[in-house]
Amino acid sequence: MGAKSKVKRREKGEVRLELPPSFEAELSGFLAWVQLEKGLAKNTVQSYENDLIQCAQHLHSQGVSGWQAVELVNLSKWLASMSEDEYAVASLARKLSAVRMLAKYLVGEGIMTEDFTELLPNPKKRRRLPDCLTIEEMERFLSAPDLTRPLGKRDRALFELMYGSGLRVSEICMLPMTSVDCEEGYARVYGKGSKERIVPVGKHAATAIRNYLHGGRPQLVKEGTGGELFLSIRGKAISRKMVWVLVKDYARKAGIEKNLSPHGLRHSFATHLLMGGADIRAVQEMLGHADIGTTQVYTQVEVERLLDEHANFHPMAQKSD
Template identity: 50%
Template sequence: MRVDHSRAPAAFAGDIEAFLGYMSLERGLSANTISSYRRDLDQAAHFLALGKVADWRAVSAADAAGWVHSLSAAKYTVASLARKLSALRMLARFLVREKLRDDDFTALLTGPKPSRKMPGTLSEGEVARLLAAASGGQPRDLRDRALLELFYSSGLRVSELAGLTLQQIDLQQGFLRVFGKGSKERVVPVGGRACEALTTYLVSGRPHLVRPHTGSQFFLNHRGRGLSRVALWMIVKASAQRAGLTRKVKPHALRHSFATHLLTGGADLRAIQEMLGHASISTTQIYTAVEPQRLLDHHAKFHPRKRG
């Protein structure tokens, strides 16, 4: 049975709050990441308290290993285990940094490494069908077409797309500024077709969705408020169904397709990394395995020892 996820016992809670405050203010982690770390550390604290551990200063390496073992026994996914262990490790380092402990009780801990799953991508033909399915002249039709065009043209994350504001987009120059993970700003180009769809939405669609309370959110729902990530997911799902795509299409499929199609077309991996907002090139490199046939074709065409 899994440990209760409610707030940590008082003896542990203060240090968790101090750590999360540091990660938010000094490291610039997003609210979603902070919320995940809070749940993970509250869960760890409950486990430790049940084992009669007084507070974080009394945690031993064996105590921490016991929590990790309990998570494995509870059948958490590899990705969840890795994230929870990461949260605990960062807390332990914070305690040492703040001189609340002399040692890092997680130093000898080992955990599973998440497998690098291949991202789901659409073919260029499937993307064309998906974008064409967002047709019609009603304000919401124009919004959906602009949203999907921008999604595929820019490779933004779902949260970045949902939070987009008017001030972030420069349609004349064909780019947008976005604040990604860690509040890092990056400039992302926007293609010509996407700019056309965005302009049409701004002129003929968005004004009809504006309400007295509407702010600067770019993509609006029928109540004049910014689209949520759930609403964005529903738009992608509905468009995929209208396009007759039989497999399940998740919003991130457009981000992955953006990267894969750029790479297939010969784009530099470093440029793709910058546009996607990946902190490490190793994250971007997963896309090099998405199109193995392209590599085979290039080898067959250009290698001096190609088959006769």
């Protein structure tokens, strides 16, 4: 495979890139090495070639004479230019991986004495949370089930507990009746890694669960029904897929345009608690997060919301200099 080949297609658009001659010799040796010595697949080698030609083209435009003249600032500008073009973080990481492997090859071959990628940080993928409902939207959603029907009682209790206690969909599907104590206001939940945690059961959820246990669940029991709290129409434990379908269906009935999912109820639980001033450590414990950093994502969401509110409504924020 020759390093002079052109990039057939960029991930964005149809731009063709030529390899600057001053970058050719080292790249040709590298491509032969990864294919013959490392045994990488043809498609992988082709991807490396495309990414490195693109990198070389941008370096050349900065006045860099060849791979041996590359500095950290040059690569930073290259990555920044692609970020501005709205490349996916995964694409940026892949391109940077190709450059890192090339640098290690050049150092290993004695062509360079230092790895010019050593201090270059990996692109950070911003965690995107599922859509979070406002409190008003949540009230509409929770009111959507028809409480005159057994399935409506089940669905109301299901959603009240998921939102009120921040449960994962897998946790609520397998939750035994015996794990919920409506009188004391708590439930024992087995989360990831079979770790047990205690979660609060609020008054609204407790009332909905009692109504379901007296006027909903008995109608769903069939021969062979187990001890799970929430049952399907066939008398089996409700499935994760069915919960997804129910959440989507009731969100539509409630006139909610956001892309709500079962996980979105859990995110709404955490966000609303923090909005109300709850301690982040308490929220971490209720969610069953092993790492506080996972929970801190919600604080960032709330900070961004407050900044947006300030920018949109504060008179001085809208005033130009």
